[in-house]
Amino acid sequence: MKPVLASAIWAGLLxxxxxxxxxxxxxxxxxxxxxxxxxxxxxxxxxxxxLSSSLVYAINASRSVSLAAVPDLGAAPSGxxxxxxxxxxxxxxxxxxADLLNSIQQAGGRVVYSSAALxxxxxxxxxxxxxxxxxxxxxxxxxxxxxxxxxxxxxxxxLGPRLAKKVAGPAKPQLNVVQRILGKVGLPFFIGxxxxxxxxxxxxxxxQAGGVRGNGIRVxxxxxxxxxxxLLIGTGDLPPDALNVADIIDGPGSSQGSAMMEIVYDLAPxxxxxxxxxxxxxxxxxxxxxxxxxxxxxxxxxxxxxxxDEPAFxxxxxxxxxxxxxxxxxxxxxxxxxxxxxxxxxxxxxxxDFSPGGTSALLPGYTLHSFGSQSxxxxxxxxxxxxxxxxxxxxxxxxxxxxxVLNSAGTAVLPGGSSTTIxxxxxxxxxEEVFSSSGFPANARIVIAAKAGTQxxxxxxxxxxxxxxxxxxxxxxxxxxxxAGCVLSNAACPGRAFGVAAVAWNSARxxxxxxxxxxxxxxxxxxxDGPRRMFxxxxxxxxxxxxxxxxxxxxIVLAKPDLAAADGVATRTPGFSPFFGxxxxxxxxxxxxxxxxxxxxxxxxxxxxxxxTSTALDIRAPGIDRDSGYGIVMxxxxxxxxxx
Amino acid sequence: xxxxxxxxxxxxxxxxxxxxxxxxxxxxxxxIYDSGSVTFSSTGTQFGRISRDGIxxxxxxxxxxxxxxxxxxxxxxxxxxxxxxxxxxYIQIGLDDPTASLFMAGYLNSFNPVNVSPSFGLSTNYLxxxxxxQPFGSPSFFQIIVTPHSHLVIPINELNPxxxxxQSFELLVEGFYDSSYSETPEPASxxxxxxxxxxxGLFRAFARVPKx
Numbered sequence: 001m002k003p004v005l006a007s008a009i010w011a012g013l014l015x016x017x018x019x020x021x022x023x024x025x026x027x028x029x030x031x032x033x034x035x036x037x038x039x040x041x042x043x044x045x046x047x048x049x050x051l052s053s054s055l056v057y058a059i060n061a062s063r064s065v066s067l068a069a070v071p072d073l074g075a076a077p078s079g080x081x082x083x084x085x086x087x088x089x090x091x092x093x094x095x096x097x098a099d100l101l102n103s104i105q106q107a108g109g110r111v112v113y114s115s116a117a118l119x120x121x122x123x124x125x126x127x128x129x130x131x132x133x134x135x136x137x138x139x140x141x142x143x144x145x146x147x148x149x150x151x152x153x154x155x156x157x158x159l160g161p162r163l164a165k166k167v168a169g170p171a172k173p174q175l176n177v178v179q180r181i182l183g184k185v186g187l188p189f190f191i192g193x194x195x196x197x198x199x200x201x202x203x204x205x206x207x208q209a210g211g212v213r214g215n216g217i218r219v220x221x222x223x224x225x226x227x228x229x230x231l232l233i234g235t236g237d238l239p240p241d242a243l244n245v246a247d248i249i250d251g252p253g254s255s256q257g258s259a260m261m262e263i264v265y266d267l268a269p270x271x272x273x274x275x276x277x278x279x280x281x282x283x284x285x286x287x288x289x290x291x292x293x294x295x296x297x298x299x300x301x302x303x304x305x306x307x308x309d310e311p312a313f314x315x316x317x318x319x320x321x322x323x324x325x326x327x328x329x330x331x332x333x334x335x336x337x338x339x340x341x342x343x344x345x346x347x348x349x350x351x352x353d354f355s356p357g358g359t360s361a362l363l364p365g366y367t368l369h370s371f372g373s374q375s376x377x378x379x380x381x382x383x384x385x386x387x388x389x390x391x392x393x394x395x396x397x398x399x400x401x402x403x404x405v406l407n408s409a410g411t412a413v414l415p416g417g418s419s420t421t422i423x424x425x426x427x428x429x430x431x432e433e434v435f436s437s438s439g440f441p442a443n444a445r446i447v448i449a450a451k452a453g454t455q456x457x458x459x460x461x462x463x464x465x466x467x468x469x470x471x472x473x474x475x476x477x478x479x480x481x482x483x484a485g486c487v488l489s490n491a492a493c494p495g496r497a498f499g500v501a502a503v504a505w506n507s508a509r510x511x512x513x514x515x516x517x518x519x520x521x522x523x524x525x526x527x528x529d530g531p532r533r534m535f536x537x538x539x540x541x542x543x544x545x546x547x548x549x550x551x552x553x554x555x556i557v558l559a560k561p562d563l564a565a566a567d568g569v570a571t572r573t574p575g576f577s578p579f580f581g582x583x584x585x586x587x588x589x590x591x592x593x594x595x596x597x598x599x600x601x602x603x604x605x606x607x608x609x610x611x612x613t614s615t616a617l618d619i620r621a622p623g624i625d626r627d628s629g630y631g632i633v634m635x636x637x638x639x640x641x642x643x644x
Numbered sequence: 645x646x647x648x649x650x651x652x653x654x655x656x657x658x659x660x661x662x663x664x665x666x667x668x669x670x671x672x673x674x675x676i677y678d679s680g681s682v683t684f685s686s687t688g689t690q691f692g693r694i695s696r697d698g699i700x701x702x703x704x705x706x707x708x709x710x711x712x713x714x715x716x717x718x719x720x721x722x723x724x725x726x727x728x729x730x731x732x733x734y735i736q737i738g739l740d741d742p743t744a745s746l747f748m749a750g751y752l753n754s755f756n757p758v759n760v761s762p763s764f765g766l767s768t769n770y771l772x773x774x775x776x777x778q779p780f781g782s783p784s785f786f787q788i789i790v791t792p793h794s795h796l797v798i799p800i801n802e803l804n805p806x807x808x809x810x811q812s813f814e815l816l817v818e819g820f821y822d823s824s825y826s827e828t829p830e831p832a833s834x835x836x837x838x839x840x841x842x843x844x845g846l847f848r849a850f851a852r853v854p855k856x
Contacts, residue, residue: 153780194704195823205824235704504782509740511675511818512825525781568782570702577702580780 024358024368025375026447027411031362034404034413034449038366041402041420050134052143053420054433055127058088062127087126091145091281093119093427095138107132112249115283118317122281140427143309146385146435148279149465150224151304151335152256152576152583193236194577196266197505198566198588203514203636204267207595212639214268214594216601220292221260221590222278222285222303223583225253228573229261229275237262237572239273245296246276246288253279259573260304260587267591267635270598274298278305286321289332293325299597301325302590303480304335304583309431310479312351312389312460313548313555314536319480323538326485326495331597331605333590334481335582336499336561339466341529343620343627347472348463350377351533353549354390354401354448354456366402369448369459371471376410377446377461378470382439385464386446388419390457391548391555392430393540397423400451401459403432408443417444430457458535458550466526474529474626482532482560485605489537496605498593498612499561501527501628502585503619504568515566515632517617523564523627527582530560530626563616564628565589592635600642611641674827676735677726677817684746684800684808686720690757691764693719693801694749694773701750701772701786703734703823709767710775716759720808721801723755724815729794731829732819737774737798738785740814744778745807748815750788751797769797777803783816 024031040060041053048056087109094100096116104111104121107129112122122145125133134142199205207213225248232238238261257275265273274296276288285305292298310316315323322332340346350371357370368375379386388403405417417440419432434440446461446469462476463469477499485497501523506512508520515521535548535555547554565588571579589612596611597603603611613630615637620627692715701707729735739748750771758765774784790796798815802808821829 193823194702195825197825200825237704504780506738506783506785509783509814511678511738511816512736568779570700570785570787572702572704575699577700577705578775578779578785 024360025410026368026406027409028362029411030406030413031360034447035363037413037418037420038363038402038449041422044422047131047134049422049424050139050141051130053418054144055088055090055130055142058127059130087124088130089145089147090123090125090130090142092121092123092133092142093140094121095119096121097138100136100138103133103136113281113284115287118283118286120281120283122283145281146308146433146464148305148307150254150256150583151306151337151581151586152259153338153580194262194570194572196263196566196569196571196588197512198263198569199266200512201505201515201566202267202588202592203634204592204595207635207639208269212595212599213270214591214598215270217268217271217300217594217598218274218296218298219264219268219271219590219594220274220276220296220298220301221257221264221587222276222288222292222301223257223260223305224248224279225251225255225277226257226261226275227252227255228258232258232262232572235572238265239269242273242275244275246291248277249280253277254575255573256304256576256583259571259576259579260302260583262571262573263569263584263587264302264591264594267588268594268598271594278303282307282310282317286317289318289321289325293328293330298330300331300333300590300593302333302586304586306337306479306481308385308387308433308464309429311394311431312478313391313458313534314394314540315483315538316394316479319483320538322480322483322497323486323489326493326497326605327490329494329605331495331593331608332483332485332497333586333593334483334497334499335586336477336481336501336530337466337528338502338524338526338581339462339476339528340468340526341476341523341627342472342474343529344525346468346525347474347476347529348466348468349473349476350461350469350471351459351473351475351550353458353551354450363449365452366449367452369450375447376406379440379442379444379446379463380468380470381442383444383463383465383467384437384439385433385435386440387462387464388432388448389460390430391535392423392457393536394429396426396540397428397430398425399423399430399454399457401432401454401457402449402451403434404447404449405434405440406445406447408441408445410445414440414444456549458533458548458554475532476528477530477532477560482530482558484558488556494605496609498563498589499530499629500582500586500589501561501564502567502580502582503564503628503632505566506568515617515634517619517632521617521619521632523620524567527627528561530558530629532558532560534558559624559629562629563589563612563633564619564631565592565633589633592633592638595635596638596642599639603642607642611638615641674732674818674820676729676819677724677815679724679813679815681812681814684802684811684813685722686808687723688721688757689718690721690766690799690801691716691718691759692766693747693803694766696747696776699775700784701774701788703787703789707772709763709770710773712762712764712766715761715764717805719802719805721757721799724798724800726796726798726817729790729792729796730819731792732821733789733792734787734820734823735790735796736785736787736818736820738783738816739774739800740783740816741778741811743811745803745811746800746813747773747777747803748784748798748800749773750786751799752790753795753797755797755799
């Protein structure tokens with residue numbers, strides 16, 4: 001079937017409504033609540049249409065304007081990132097000027113980051129000032145913003161609930177006997193530095209012994225923060241010239257960037273290493289990628305940060321920065337995340353085409369999506385953030401989908417569980433997001449509604465923090481970590497972008513030895529999978545015009561992740577020993593790449609890509625697979641390949 | 645398991661691996677002990693257990709004793725006693741415990757659990773612990789630094805009373821010459837080891853001098 005014809009048939013099915021007689025397995029009470037919420041949506045003023053629905057709800061709540069039929073839903077979403085002193089964290093799309101920035105300040109707000117070039121401001125703004133700012137002609141939209149996340153796992157954080165148990169004994173420093181003795185006589189010889197086990201498992205020690213140490217290579221690390229740099233320089237875990245060139249603004253952070261730098265330095269001790277924060281805003285992240293490349297001339301850039309509103313089917317602002325630096329020859333490594341995969345049954349994503357699941361007289365003008373056998377998906381554990389995006393171009397979505405979270409019985413919409421931002425063309429992004437700081441409970445139902453006239457689109461539904469869904473698919477990796485770099489626009493792209501998955505360093509359950517591949521070294525059960533389908537080029541041009549659906553094989557499929565590397569390793573950064581997750585993994589991959597690049601500085605991006613991938617140890621499914629890409633990157637074989 | 649080495653329990657027998665075996669340059673030179681897959685077998689009782697704080701002891705960082713939880717409820721432990729860690733001061737201990745029902749720690753010379761608050765004897769001679777049991781399904785590990793030829797004691801305790809019965813696990817102990825996992829001594833490492841031994845000797849000599 002031709003793609004365009006198939007799309008037309010899908011559209012016809014939706015518009016003609018042949019499923020109208022289908023029973024909707026959502027209770028009447030919930031349908032009535034959804035209808036009331038959508039009634040409010042349809043009544044929004046042109047000014048309110050510039051706002052994300054979460055802001056509209058918050059403003060209504062502040063004015064005690066509640067929905068009579070569903071009084072709880074008038075409340076502000078509990079997950080709004082509030083700051084008692086200066087308001088709600090928002091992203092303002094605007095023509096950035098000194099006058100606008102001053103207006104934010106004068107309204108009692110605080111600008112976190114602004115980028116005139118990218119037309120965006122990250123700010124904390126009093127709720128009372130939101131509509132005033134939205135009324136300005138130079139403001140296109142204001143949306144509530146969520147903090148980003150990184151792909152590293154601090155075991156202490158993971159164990160948080162367990163740590164709440166009563167501890168009977170005191171926690172006093174206990175130097176071991178040798179350390180006490182040596183300290184007394186002034187011989188702290190045994191207080192050495194800390195080294196990742198990845199040095200051995202990736203064979204980097206062998207390469208170092210051969211004199212290849214990353215000399216002459218500059219590596220830039222992007223994460224939340226790197227407060228531990230001075231400590232690590234003092235202990236010899238980082239070189240004296242390690243430099244933080246763009247710090248976190250609303251810090252402190254976790255210092256995870258320091259742990260990543262440690263790993264890179266352990267594998268490639270000859271590198272010069274830089275840090276910049278990716279936590280200030282997506283635009284700041286993008287600017288800092290370019291800063292590391294254009295100002296600090298980093299050959300290799302590595303990050304572990306993702307934002308909840310990164311698009312699934314088109315390169316967003318961060319991915320476009322990745323494209324830029326790879327176009328100038330950089331090698332870019334990104335953690336694909338810890339959001340689960342289908343192979344292990346841990347996937348936190350559902351992807352598929354919109355399928356009409358029936359209409360109801362209780363929900364006029366809207367059609368619910370069918371997930372197959374039912375018109376809802378379920379959260380399997382408590383979940384904080386749920387996102388929906390679809391295959392419309394960024395900034396010009398004309399198809400209006402909405403997202404709801406209901407209780408487990410499907411009888412009521414949960415507080416904060418509705419996202420009804422209006423998509424009506426220019427300025428509209430194909431994105432809805434619900435969030436709750438206390439979390440939506442396990443077994444809550446997720447429902448997607450399409451406004452009458454909405455065309456079927458490919459959908460990407462995910463839990464931002466990686467909690468599993470009942471109905472799940474492949475394709476969790478998205479956003480800039482699924483970037484192909486500049487290859488899509490230029491086959492001769494001098495750089496390359498890599499997404500990296502995680503493999504436990506001791507997954508073979510033996511001694512500290514190099515990875516062997518195969519079934520002995522599977523990816524982590526929480527590692528995010530691919531592949532990634534893209535329907536649009538970065539400029540919003542369809543890759544396959546008229547075909548933006550999975551079912552008709554629209555767009556292009558990128559094999560992501562590209563590589564896998566070690567996690568669960570020792571670092572000296574406080575809180576990150578052991579250091580689990582794709583953040584640790586991507587740092588190892590970047591370290592190996594630094595060795596390869598230093599072995600042959602003249603090698604092209606394609607040659608380095610070939611060296612890293614052709615020598616990788618095959619794991620998971622034979623050949624290139626959705627869990628590990630080409631497999632585990634190994635330093636000796638990759639260096640050998642680049643030299644021959 | 646290494647040829648010639650045996651998994652033994654206190655007070656039955658003890659393991660003594662020679663420095664010569666450990667100081668070689670073969671690929672397996674850093675293997676101090678491998679229990680193989682064994683079934684938990686109680687050799688004693690402790691009161692409560694070390695609190696899991698999510699932090700692995702690693703070389704170069706002195707981990708504070710994390711405290712005791714669940715005291716004074718009795719829990720069984722199985723003790724592994726390594727009389728001689730060999731030439732290598734950098735020790736890494738791994739525990740593969742697929743059911744995440746066990747926990748381990750390292751002690752110097754002896755492990756002396758007692759029913760006395762607040763630490764119930766668990767902090768005495770404490771060297772380090774892995775902070776968690778089988779994190780994300782992976783074997784847990786911790787790292788410590790000891791003088792060459794130290795006497796290392798590793799109790800493996802059940803997390804919950806009775807929870808260790810019938811559980812299979814594997815204990816792995818490796819030794820390295822430096823924090824870069826070197827399996828063969830380098831000149832610098834030898835110098836450091838020598839300095840450590842010298843320091844130990846000096847300290848002991850000073851300690852013998854009667855105080856006025």
